[in-house]
Each structure stands twice: as C-alpha cells, then as structure tokens.
Amino acid sequence: MEADISVETAEPTRSRRRRGRGRGKKIVITTVVVLAAAAAGVAAIGVDKVMGALGVSGFGGKAAASDTAPPATTEVARQTLRQTQDADGELGYGPTSTAASRKPGTVTWLPDSGDTIKRGDPLFAVDTMPTTLMYGTAPAYRDMKVGDEGSDVKQLEKNLAKLGYDGFTVDKEFTADTATAVREWQDDLGLKETGTVTLGQVVFADGAIRIDSFEAEVGLATGPDKSVLSYTGTDKVVAIELEADDQQLAKEGDKATVSLPNGETADGEITDVSSLIKPPSGQQEESETVIQVLVSLDDDSVAKGLSQAAVTATFTASEREDVLTVPVAALVALEGGGFGVEVVDGDKTEQVEVETGLFAAGRVEISGSGIDEGTVVGVPE
Numbered sequence: 001m002e003a004d005i006s007v008e009t010a011e012p013t014r015s016r017r018r019r020g021r022g023r024g025k026k027i028v029i030t031t032v033v034v035l036a037a038a039a040a041g042v043a044a045i046g047v048d049k050v051m052g053a054l055g056v057s058g059f060g061g062k063a064a065a066s067d068t069a070p071p072a073t074t075e076v077a078r079q080t081l082r083q084t085q086d087a088d089g090e091l092g093y094g095p096t097s098t099a100a101s102r103k104p105g106t107v108t109w110l111p112d113s114g115d116t117i118k119r120g121d122p123l124f125a126v127d128t129m130p131t132t133l134m135y136g137t138a139p140a141y142r143d144m145k146v147g148d149e150g151s152d153v154k155q156l157e158k159n160l161a162k163l164g165y166d167g168f169t170v171d172k173e174f175t176a177d178t179a180t181a182v183r184e185w186q187d188d189l190g191l192k193e194t195g196t197v198t199l200g201q202v203v204f205a206d207g208a209i210r211i212d213s214f215e216a217e218v219g220l221a222t223g224p225d226k227s228v229l230s231y232t233g234t235d236k237v238v239a240i241e242l243e244a245d246d247q248q249l250a251k252e253g254d255k256a257t258v259s260l261p262n263g264e265t266a267d268g269e270i271t272d273v274s275s276l277i278k279p280p281s282g283q284q285e286e287s288e289t290v291i292q293v294l295v296s297l298d299d300d301s302v303a304k305g306l307s308q309a310a311v312t313a314t315f316t317a318s319e320r321e322d323v324l325t326v327p328v329a330a331l332v333a334l335e336g337g338g339f340g341v342e343v344v345d346g347d348k349t350e351q352v353e354v355e356t357g358l359f360a361a362g363r364v365e366i367s368g369s370g371i372d373e374g375t376v377v378g379v380p381e
Contacts, residue, residue, distance in 0.1 A: 077325050105127040109128075111123070119134055132202050237271070355367050
C-alpha cells in the first residue's frame with residue numbers, strides 16, 4: 001500500500017537550545033509504509049518488530065526523560081494524511097457492445113475500425129440500405145408507425161428533432177405529423193418513404209460510438225440477429241479488476257489517479273462499479289467474483305497516442321484531513337505502554353504522551369496535551 005501526502009511542513013533541524021520555526025516548503029512524499037493499523041494485526045506479527053521497523057525509538061524497553069537534547073528536531077505539522085492503494089488496470093475505451101442486423105441480406109458497407117459514429121450517421125448497410133445510429137437508452141425492438149405509443153417513440157422523435165426535422169410534438173405518440181418527418185428523413189437517406197421506421201433501420205446507443213471490431217464482412221450474407229460489428233464509447237477509460245475484499249476502495253463519483261506508460265499522470269473519476277463473475281480458467285477450478293471498476297479520465301489529451309495500454313490506478317484507501325502529524329520516528333515508547341513525543345522547549349525536554357491515529361508515508365497523526373502545530377519535537381538525526 002502506498003501513502004501520499006502533500007503538505008506544508010518544516011525540515012528537521014539539528015538540535016538547538018532554543019525554540020524556533022523553520023521556513024516551511026511544499027513537499028510531496030510518496031513512500032511504502034508497512035503498518036498493522038489494528039491492534040490484532042500488530043499482535044499477530046509482533047509489536048517490537050513493527051514499531052522497530054517504523055523507527056520508533058525506545059520500543060521494547062523503557063523510555064526515560066533525558067537531560068541531553070535530541071540529535072535533531074522537527075515541528076508538528078497540520079496537514080492531510082492520505083493512504084493510497086494501487087491496482088493494475090487497462091486503458092481503453094471501455095466495454096464493447098454489438099450491433100446486429102435485423103433483416104437478411106448482404107453486407108454492402110462497413111465503417112473502418114476506430115471510426116467515430118455520431119447521431120444520424122450510417123452504422124452499416126445491408127443490401128445498400130443503411131442502418132442509422134440514434135441516441136437513446138432503450139433498444140429498438142419493433143416497427144414504429146402511426147398509432148404507436150411508448151418511450152421508444154419519444155426517443156425516436158427526440159432524435160428526429162435533433163437532426164433538424166420538425167412539424168411534430170416530441171411525446172410518446174407516433175402521429176401523422178411524426179410520419180411526415182419520418183418520410184423526410186427516409187428521403188434524405190435514400191430509403192423508401194413509408195413513414196414507418198422498420199426494425200433494423202435504426203440502432204440506439206447512449207451517445208457517439210467508436211467502431212471496435214467486426215463480426216461480418218462486406219460481400220457476405222447476414223441475417224436476423226446476426227452480429228455485424230462491436231463498438232465502444234468514444235472516451236478513454238481505465239478498466240480495473242479488484243478483489244471482492246477491496247470493493248470499499250471504489251465508489252462511483254470518487255476520484256482516482258492513473259499513471260500512464262508515457263510518464264504522465266491523469267486525474268479521473270470512478271464512473272461505474274459492478275460485480276463480475278469470471279468463469280474457471282487454467283488451474284482455477286471455481287468461478288471467481290471480482291469488482292470491475294471503470295475510471296473516466298478528466299482530460300483525454302494526456303493519453304494521446306495510447307489506444308490500449310497497461311496502467312496503474314491509485315485509489316484513496318483512507319484519509320484524515322487537517323490533523324496534527326509528526327514523522328513516525330518522533331514517537332517514543334513510554335514506560336507502562338503507549339507512545340509519546342519528546343517536546344523541546346528552550347533548554348527543556350519533556351516526554352508527552354500522545355494518541356496516535358492514521359499512519360501514512362512515514363508520518364503519523366497525533367494528539368495530546370500541549371501538542372499543537374509548530375510544537376518542536378525530537379527526532380533521530
């Protein structure tokens with residue numbers, strides 16, 4: 001697990017017999033932290049080993065006040081601590097969907113792989129008759145004609161209006177006025193002007209699409225419900241698979257950071273979190289449930305030139321805002337248990353008991369009597 005901090009803090013200084021503040025500077029720390037946050041976890045691997053590895057002075061013995069100044073000092077900082085967790089992902093255009101022919105015939109035209117198809121554009125053609133893309137969430141499932149009612153009719157009328165056809169009311173009723181607009185649309189496409197939108201003349205998608213691959217070829221026969229091509233959205237997204245136990249890392253609307261192979265880092269937003277059952281494969285005898293996460297990039301341009309690539313997504317595992325922190329190495333083990341820090345005030349040093357909170361990036365959240373932002377504490381040199 002990685003932990004990131006971006007804070008204003010002071011550099012450690014060699015011990016002096018006076019209290020003073022260093023000039024703060026902006027630093028960004030990224031480091032690997034090994035920590036058992038829960039008491040049970042610490043006990044399982046040994047308190048001495050954990051705290052010793054973190055550089056806590058005096059652990060495993062009794063810490064006593066010293067008449068000598070610590071070798072170096074630093075100031076208590078107020079900042080946001082953030083623990084992050086990385087996961088492997090793949091940059092692409094998201095899940096694919098298929099478009100199928102609804103009538104028998106010969107495929108006479110296909111777009112190119114990678115083409116962007118927008119509202120009103122032909123998606124493919126069978127017997128020279130185009131199937132047109134329109135926007136909507138409901139699939140086309142019937143012929144639409146005068147007298148029909150439903151949300152699919154309203155969806156069709158919205159598209160006709162967006163394409164510049166008028167003279168009808170956008171509602172759930174397919175009226176004679178709707179049929180007139182449909183005939184105009186059919187005439188513009190070179191279709192027979194029937195005023196009825198037959199099944200197969202339109203395909204509905206959420207928005208503009210990108211052609212991914214083909215299941216049919218120009219010159220070959222197709223038929224009802226046979227897939228012609230596969231498509232994706234047009235925006236680049238990162239797909240990540242998390243173990244079920246890590247589901248809490250990803251919530252729709254949360255932010256994530258993506259590290260790209262070109263060295264760039266992109267901010268993104270989690271747009272979808274869903275469960276996916278993976279069938280057995282290889283030596284795996286049972287199916288596996290994973291959490292599929294989609295992250296949309298805030299700015300696609302940072303991934304320019306990358307159509308598919310392995311990336312690393314960084315999620316925030318835990319965060320504490322506006323808390324007091326010190327380097328982990330500033331902690332000392334107190335006689336009788338617990339932790340403290342060595343407060344330096346002029347010529348005096350005093351061990352003050354503190355409560356610890358979140359550990360991240362070599363720092364720890366603390367609170368205690370007399371501990372405030374700017375308090376000078378001892379640290380190893």
